[in-house]
Amino acid sequence: MTETITKIGNSKGIILDAALLELAHWREGDKLSVTMHDGGSVTFTPLKTSIQPEQAATLADSIISSNDELFSRLAK
Numbered sequence: 001m002t003e004t005i006t007k008i009g010n011s012k013g014i015i016l017d018a019a020l021l022e023l024a025h026w027r028e029g030d031k032l033s034v035t036m037h038d039g040g041s042v043t044f045t046p047l048k049t050s051i052q053p054e055q056a057a058t059l060a061d062s063i064i065s066s067n068d069e070l071f072s073r074l075a076k
Helices: 018-024 053-066 068-075
Strands: 006-008 011-013 031-036 042-047
Touching: 053 068
Parallel strands: none
Antiparallel strands: 006 011, 031 042
């Protein structure tokens, strides 16, 4: 696959097509660590949390509701 550096606003960048993003399991908003190597190669490493915010909220609600009595006693 060949990509071309293009002008994006006042910057320059590479536009990644949807197929590549899908293969890499990347989505808009994902954070990537960028590492430069000798010889000019670049590595992108996704910085993913082990749990998404929506999943964390659902899990927290489940834990709180299943331990309601315990949390009530601890709140006193």
